[in-house]
Amino acid sequence: MTDQHKYEELAVADLAFDGKAVAYRDGKVIFLDGGLPGERVLAEVVRSRKRYDFATVKEVLQRSSMRIDAPCSHIAECGGCAWQDLSYPQQLIYKRKQVVDCLERIGGLESVKVADAIGSLELFHYRNKMEFSFHASPDGEFTLGLHRRGKFDEIFDLNACWLATDTCNRIVAWVRQFVREEQIPVYDVFTHVGYVRFLVIRESKRTGQVMVNLVTNYGEIPQREKLASGLKAAFPQITTMVHNQNGQKSNIAVGEIEQVVFGTGYIEERLFESTFRIRAGSFFQTNTLQTETLYHTALDMLEPGISDRMLDLYCGTGSIGILASRYVRDVLGVELVADAVKSARENADINHVKNARFIEGDVKDVLALHEREGARFDLVVVDPPRAGMHPTALKRTIQLAPQKLAYVSCNPATFARDAAEIVKAGYRLPEVRPVDMFPHTKHIELIGVFYRS
Ligand SMILES: C[S@@+](CC[C@H](N)C(=O)[O-])C[C@H]1O[C@@H](n2cnc3c(N)ncnc32)[C@H](O)[C@@H]1O
Structure with missing residues (x-):
């Protein structure tokens, strides 16, 4: 043995x-x-x-x-789901424990109440965005799928992902076949030679619209019309296809040049009664149904007032600010990515929101400008990426001295680090509510509202 x-x-x-x-x-x-x-x-x-x-x-x-028995056949090799074989109620217990541990060990915040983690409404097929990588093998073959657990440079050939929808999984199989039949060269992450790099699929849960985004090395797609018409014929749900060219060595599914192959270049998703346009380069929460839970929880904790001026930092496509706009006097959103700001402005327009403005820029620079102008905000919402807030951005946010500061975080460790600074500056953090946006993965989202003492 x-x-x-x-x-x-x-x-x-x-x-x-x-x-x-x-x-x-x-x-x-x-x-x-x-x-x-x-x-x-x-x-x-x-x-x-x-x-x-x-x-x-x-x-x-x-x-x-x-x-429990995990339904996915890739469970042993996939880097996505660490906990698919752990029962869902136990996942929630361990996710909450992560939040408690981070607050205590990283933030030194033992007295904060951590609520039970709010479970996801859907446990499988919940993702509205999936990013698949092409990987060239030395034998001339290739794979199209997800990262092998713990390996940044190994991709296994995906049969079906249980977090993605059936349509998404079928598009992957169709594109793999097309690339194979048309002998389109696959990009090699070591030699940086080859063409197709990523396939990104976005699918609206509420409108059913699907976007296919092919990310390649520089150059036009070979057999572009055949690919577009084949995809449209096989999947009438695909309402738009975009082509992003990325010749940089960094292995990220973001393009330097974007072309719309067909359709509008965006899909529309609905949250509550509002519609949101999402483009290839913009951030949008990946679990649509649970996003409503997240935003509802955030607004419930924040308790906005009709005369409040609200600042929505790291606003993405403007979703939090647009949903909050009916409860406050006005909203200013700040976002780094131009595509997302464009969508945020469109989103305000199509939802007839007149009291929300969005500006493009780095939070720390925009706040420096506001500091000079002496701008006042009653409520500030921050929703930074996993790295948390840049120290200067955090310092300037605290200097704005809002009455309430809501922090939405997808990383309890960086949240705890930043929370310690906010509390040190004189704010109280009575409670944190974890919201599970990512069942079966190790990730947990959370919301904390800080009150000026
Ligand atoms: C976690 S997402 C939150 C988006 C939005 N609040 C939502 O719920 O959809 C973080 C956003 O911050 C943006 N971002 C990252 N760094 C930034 C910075 N330094 N200044 C402004 N925005 C930034 C990203 O482009 C992304 O849209």
């Missing part, structure tokens, strides 16, 4: 922040790729450090009652 020197039996004690399981051997921490608390597993140490080891679970010897 196994090599007795490499394999060992371990008792899983906990789940760590990044989705890994934790076991101990003679006081040393072992991070496990697999295994659930309470289980006994047979594991192989793959990397050893002075204070901790990394190991892969080869077999579950004693199964936890929290374990």
Whole structure:
């Protein structure tokens, strides 16, 4: 059977922040790729450090009652779902625990009440955006799919992702076949030679509109018309296709040059009674139904007043500000990405919102300008990317001295870091509410409202 020197039996004690399981051997921490608390597993140490080891679970010897059978066939290899085999109520418990741990350990904020995590309305097929990578293999073949767990440079051929819709999975299979038949060269991340790089699919949950975005190296798409007409014929739901060219070495699915192949170049999604236009380069929350829960929770905690002036920082396509606009005097949104600002302005127009303005710029620079002009805001909402707020942006936000500051975060660690600064500046943080936007992954979104003391 196994090599007795490499394999060992371990008792899983906990789940760590990044989705890994934790076991101990003679006081040393072992991070496990697999295994659930309470289980006994047979594991192989793959990397050893002075204070901790990394190991892969080869077999579950004693199964936890929290374990369920994951429906996805890619569960063992995919980097997306760390917890698909953990029952959903337990996922929520561990996600809440991550928030508590971060607040205590990173922020030193022991007294903040952390509510139970609000579960997602849909557990599968909830994503409205999926990003797939092409990967050239040395044998001349290629794969189109998602990242292998822990590997930035390995892509497995996707059969079906359970977080994506059936339409999305079928488009992936169709495009893979097209690229193979037409012998379109696949980009190689090591040599930087080749053409097709990413396939990004966005699908509105409420209108059913679908956008296909092909991200390639520089140059026109070979067989562009054949690809466009083939896609339209096979998938009438595809209302628009865009082509983004990215010749940069950095492996990101963002284009320097965008062309609309057919359709409008955007899709429309609905949240509550409002419509939102989303373009290829703009951020939009990826779980549509749960976005309503997130925004509803944020506004419920913020309790906006009709005479309040609101600042919506990191506003994306303007969704939070537009939804809040009916409850406040006016809204100013700030966003770095030009595409998103364009969509935010359009979104205000198509929803007949007259009291919201959106400006393009880096939050820290825009706030410097406001500081000079002595602008006043009663409410500030911040919703930064995973890295949290730039220290200067955070300092300038605090200097605005709003009555209430709502922080929407997709990363409890950076939230805790920033929260400590806000509290140090004299704000109170009574409560944090985690909202699960990403079932089966290790990620958790949260909202905290700070009150000026
Ligand atoms: C997590 S998203 C939130 C978007 C929006 N609030 C929503 O709920 O859809 C973060 C947004 O911040 C923008 N962003 C990132 N860095 C920024 C900066 N330094 N200044 C302004 N916006 C920034 C991103 O482009 C993205 O749209």
